[in-house]
Amino acid sequence: MGRCMSPIQTGSCLLSFGLFLWLSQPVDVFADRQSADVQVELAGIALLERDGTTLRRPWTRFLDSESEQVRRQALLAMGRLQSTDHLGLVRSKLSDPVATVRQAAAFTYGLMQGANAGQLYERDQKESVLEVRMALVRAIGRVGSMDDAKTLRMQYATAPDELKPSILYALADLNRPRSTVDEAFMKTIVQRFIKQPIIYERRAIVNWLRRSQLDKSPLPMAFHKRCLADDRSDVRQACIGLVQNNGPDALALMAGSLNDRDIGVRIAAARRLGQVNHTAPLIKKLAETFGSNVKWRSLGTDSLAALVALLANPLESSQKDVISTVFQLTQSRLAPKKKEKIPTTVPDSGPPSNDIAPPAPMTPAADENALRIVGEINCASAAILDRINGRIKKTRTCGGLQFESDRLTHWQLLVIKRSAKAIRQIKRLYMNAESAGRIQVLGELGNQPESKARDQILLDALNSKDPHLVIRAIKMTVALKPKGHRQALVDLYKTATGRRQFGVIATLFEAYASLALIETASLLERHADDSRLGLKRAASRALSQLESVIAKQSQNQGITIDSGRRDRVPPPAFSTDEDKPDLRLAQYAGFENALFYTTAGEFLIQFHVVDARQSVKRFIALIKRQFFQSQRFFGIDHGHWIESGDPTNTGYFIPGQLYRPEINQQPVNRGAVGLVTGVAGLDGTKWFISLADKPELDGRVTVIGVVKDGLDVLYRLSPSDRIIRVELLSKR
Template identity: 25%
Template sequence: MARLPTAVSAGFLLLCACARTVPPPAPPPELPAQVMARIQDWEDRRSLGGGELVRLATAAPDTAVRVRALRALARIQDVATLEAVVAGLTAQDKSVRDEAAFAAGELALSWEPLPEDARTALTGALVRAEATEADGWVRITLLESLGKLATPGAVEVLTARLSPASGPWSEAAATALGVAARKAGAAAAANVPMEAIRALVKPRERTEVNLAGAYLLATSKRPDSVEALRSCLANGHPDVMALCAKGLGDVGSVGTGPDTTGLAMVLAEGTPRVEAEAARALAKLAVKCQEGPPCDPLLALERLAFRAKRVAEGKAEQGHALLAVAQQGLPVRGRPVLQLLRTALAAADRGAATEEAHADLAWLDCRFAAAMDRQQGSLEQVLQCGYGRVPEARRLALGLHEVAQFKGASTATAKPGEASPAVPGAAFAVPYLNHTSPVVRGAALDALSERPVPEAMAPVRALIGGGDAVVAGLAAATAGKLKDAEALPALQALAERVPKEPDLAEAVAGALVALQGRAAEPRLREWLTHPHANVRRVAAESLTSLTGAPVRSLRVELPADTYRPPAAPPGTTLTLRTRKGDITVLLDADAPLTGGNLVALAKQGYFRGVTFHRVVPDFVAQGGDPRGDGEGGPGHSIRCEMTRRPYARGTVGMALSGRDTGGSQFFFTHSPQPHLDGRYTAFGEVVSGMDVVDALLEGTVIDDVLVGTRAP
């Protein structure tokens, strides 16, 4: 082989050496939009981008990028990012501190609870940040996050910020304390000075302070709050009055006290959600009535009979007080009241103005029939309710779910201090396990799960292997309650379906633990790395219970081809056409995938003929489930996109059964619900048709959902 001349060889080698030492040209810097798109992708795949997302959250030179990265960390909710979130609390830019404070609250609300050391560290960081924060809005966010955390240290700070009532922090602190009481139990607010709370509900120019004080009163459930609750019933602000009525239902008294009188006056207040709360409170107080003397709360509830005629006239919102009583239920001595109201409904039905009014009256009749069946613990009244207009499957499912709540004499005739007799099993539900409707089969399983009987074992076992995943899961859970060891082969076969049907996880895990004990541990540990967050949470909680030692799941990055609906453009609206009128929702640009998912479903006609299956007066109206029992969905799930939108009156949220389990079910809030903030994706608001939302009753049909655009 010929050689190159020496001079040429040396020159060539020098050129090669230079080429090796000159660095390649740097890639062009990413545009902000490109960085934001990467963050969005990581967020949706629950990825930290190999550490890049944390780096952007802590050190990105662009403030907007840092804020967006912190929002992604808030939505991912990985305890491993705690240091990055805490670092943001001391950032120079107030927008970064504010977003970090929000992210801290989201970590506190993790569906899989934080380890104790993380809770301690987060408490210390938030307490220090709140003590030194100069910006008012950031400080309010810090107070909100302390409420979500609900540790003793957090409660101590919030209590200190309650006073003076006219101060800048009293409203946020009171609301946050109410949230803490909802999360950690009423004991969380047990040591808050009552005088400080009373000062918040005294009439003042800023009704928001009254609302926060009333929320704290209602959630704390303290016996020493009765006087304050009585006084704020006359506040004049509907939501304040509703909260105070709710509080009196929990801690008020009957007999010679003024509580029944005050609540009876609120029944005629004129705002449906307030009247519904007063009716519910009176139903709660009726349980406290002793045998013998007249029960004043029951006498007050008889006055609801005239509302049947209003519903017949097409004023469906007047049915909310009736629905609240039926849902709450009455003690056995209240049975004549339930019958009185049913008689009024039947009379009103004969003169109803529209088919929609007929449908509402028929359903309310079945609601009261089911409340009567709950009193005796077996089906009777629902078998003939609804004037022939309510389908059998719907009547049976309602009745079975209600009798599942039967508590025997403990809520009927047992006197204080007396032991309640054993609650009999739900043997009457066994034949309904073979009903043609999966909704009825599911309801029968609910009744048997609460009140198991041996004769249910074989038919329940057969349902575990059925094609309906919802029924199979409920059957598995019931088999666990029945301690049916013979169900184990079918249960193990169902467990094999969990990787592809993650909604089964909770029921299957509970049954595995009940029937296998520690032998279930290997399978549950496999689930700790499942791509679906809720499967991992269920596995971790089950293993913690099984082993007695804390177990946490790992964060799992989702594959790039995970279902991701096209984002809804800013200004997108959804108009729900119902038989009571139209409701128009403006979607939040801050939750583009959640909105985009519903837009895609609407364009497919998914919601046509679907009902509002759940209405809880003064709380929510929920729809979007094609099954009609709250268990259905579109066959896919989307990730949560927690926003900064609070749950005020008319907020639209995504219904969940765990983290990242959104599908097609959504809800409207009738009134402020601070305990939902940051827990369920709030993705829009009602911009027209709130009166229709107020008129929704269970069974109201959605004829269609139209997609539109609101002019800027």
């Protein structure tokens, strides 16, 4: 054991440890898998990454392996560590004899600080494999400069069609932080889009236009017509945001998109029409949907999006009548059934006097998902009517008997924040709301002016026993800085420590750094060697941010920092065997798919078991423990993504164990499943599904899988929908 304490022999010791564990397994553990030697090397890579080892010698052993898979996985792991000590090793692998290894090297090189775009250009001129050239160009976009953007624009005209999308994505990365403009280039790619290039290039063109700092108003109408008629729904959805011309032709195109066959496009069109205050098409669409023959079971969140868009716009009296009709119809649909009485027959009594014939009431057993959507639509129409009347009345009882209280709080907030006496009503709503509703109320405080009532709400939330409410209160306190906030945050550390609320403590550390509370430096130093990885990373980051402030005042304050303590990242303490690094791929070899049963339908996720080994293993472990069962989708934005994985259904849950992101080469396209990065830049239990192409997130989040079936179900999800159960399936 004494030999293993030497840092120079770390790699060999880890390999010996992995080999010992492998030899202790049954003979058939690695049946139908790669060779045992490869598995041992992959286990060693996982351990090096877990330990945060930045020494060159252990990594050189894996980069010189005979297995191309080992070399590739080693490069991806080094990219996740992003140590400048590995820059030379990664650069040397740009000339590896295997194309997949060169591709991984280009991806990793683009993630590292100090990378030189000139090295990538030099390698691109010698490269013959198209996939590797694509990775090299994307890497140039991450590490390049304005001069590189000019070079890429010149290469675009002569590049092969398959390489053009990568050039556009790289240009989008270069344009985003530097606001580089080139109107001539925009005209070039717009004309090319009209000529219908391949789908990958059409996506890239729309992405470049969406992220560009140029004015989109001069875009020709021919482009908009071609874009909104594209055969891919994700392209049509992205094109809605590019229509910035408010002329009659442009408004007619957006109004026509309300009848698109894809619900995501319909939602985007409704939002855009609301932003430009063009309410007539929305009212017309609602009148058609809630006409004489309402198809209740086919109602979707596009009707809800239309109502939300109308909430921020003034309405005419005739339009108000349509909203009243929607409210009455949905209210009748949600009403509980009553025992029918035999009516007394009155001769010549004439037809009933009701102007609106109420439909048959619906019970939760009939269709739970349809009931939730109807409840949301009912509350949205109630919020519009309450806003018009200037008081909260209908939103207090909307949604039906099964409607959650935090959803009522959501709709009441939408009415209150436009009121002249908003802060008084917000305080009253906060006192009457439950924990999840109070978290929503805190989020609205940022839009209110400074007042005594606002400060009282924040201080009351800081003293709460609910850790999720306290975390939200800390973040709002940092943003709003109420009177006495500095001492309140310092005192909160002792309370959170006594309650063992580690998520609150980690959030406090971030607050200390944001507010430059140098008096907390000694406290942060004590946690620099904490056995809990989340607290250690949070304290280290806070110390790093305070370093410049402390350096100026250290002579007066007598404060010193041992920088070496921040650099040491020991392995985290594992509470259970299930949390330990997975050295046996066979533990989850039979499960490469997960079927999610929700109240809105089913969808199938296929895991990336090779590119995100450890993250997939932990995700499957949570499924086996039924961790996701009964959870809601707390974050739903049908134009971007949906989020889940929070047992509190608030979005502020922080688990006791956090992990380093497992960045890989999988793109964040429509249907991609990834992990939400939380406290101290670490992954927890929260996950998301992208509902649009997000190339700006490529190489920034852990992508663990992709939705292979049931993508349409995701657009039917509402905030009230829950996960019924999750079934693990073998490879299909």
